[in-house]
Amino acid sequence: MKITFLGTGVAIPQKDRVQSGVLMEFGENKVLFDCGGGILNRIFESGVLHTEIDTIVLSHLHLDHVADVMCLLKANWLCDKLDSVIYGPVGTQEWLERLMDIYPYMKEKVNVEVREVAAGEVFELTDGCIVQCADGIHSVPSLGCRVQYDGKVVVYSGDTEPCDCIMELAQDADLLIHECSFPLDFPMTNHATPDMLRPYLEGSGISRVYLTHLYPHMQGHEEEALEYIKEKFEGEVHIASDLMEVEL
Ligand SMILES: [Zn+2]
Ligand SMILES: [Zn+2]
Structure with a gap:
């Protein structure tokens, strides 16, 4: 399994x-988890062809x-790749339909299948890749995903406060990609800070953690976050950066 952090920032x-x-690669299959602004260009910069990505x-x-x-x-x-599948939380179908209504020329050309998924659901994402979802705690419905492939487990938190539901998915995971939007002691709900996250990592059995979804407020506080977490967490912890690649 190969993981490429295409974008590690936020709305600012x-x-x-x-x-x-x-981007997660399972053998020949490539799946994109989230696709915010700038990601299309990062796909290009990563050396992957955008036409290879038909599952989001x-x-x-x-x-x-x-x-x-x-x-x-x-x-x-535009490159003759018309079919794709989008998985997402409740509301994804309506969201896409309304966008397609605004761009009727797109609606006529592309063939997108939307599959809304709910917490607790387990499904085969691509050949041999099993995903289980859990609810995060965020200002809108947000899903975390446990991805299992070839004997390895990766968990992607989405946007959330550190919470039981997602950390239960992450128990003993090989790799956890968790948002860490704001620095230590920053008063916050609906997002994570190092002090909110660390108690969940202690004794979790997770091998490696990558912190992502960093607000500009985190600039200059990255090392402080790592040192703080390492005081109590026995696994590896890293700050993700755009185009960083991890092999599992
Ligand atoms: Zn976000
Ligand atoms: Zn969000």
Whole structure:
């Protein structure tokens, strides 16, 4: 399994971090988890052809996670790739239909199947890749995903406060990609900070954690976050950056 962090930022622009997107490769199959603004260009920069991506999993429908979805569909259409599947939380079907109504030329050309998924659901995403979802705690419905392939487990949190539901998915995972929007001791709900996250990591059996979805407020506080978490967490912890690749 190969993971490429395409975008590790948020809705506020900042240097070197575009909005949210993680590419996971399961053998020949490529799946994009979230597709915020800037991700289409990062796909190009990663060396992957956008036409190889026909499966997208959306954690939730905030703009910084979906802004490039239509752009990717259009780029694929222009290159004769018409079919795709989008997984997402409740509301994804209506969201896409309304966008397609605004762009009727897209509606006529592309063939997108939407599959809304709910917490607790388990499904085969691509050959041999099993996904289980759980609800995050966010300002809109947001899903975390446990992805199992070839004996390895990766969990992607989406946007959420650290919470039991998603951390139960992450128990003993090989890799956890968890949002860490704000720095230590930043008063926050609906997102994570290092002090909110650390108690969930202690004793979790997770091997490696990558922190992503960093607000500009985190700039200059990255090392502090890592040191704080390492004091009590026995696994590896890293700050993700755009175009960083991880092999499992
Ligand atoms: Zn969000
Ligand atoms: Zn977000």
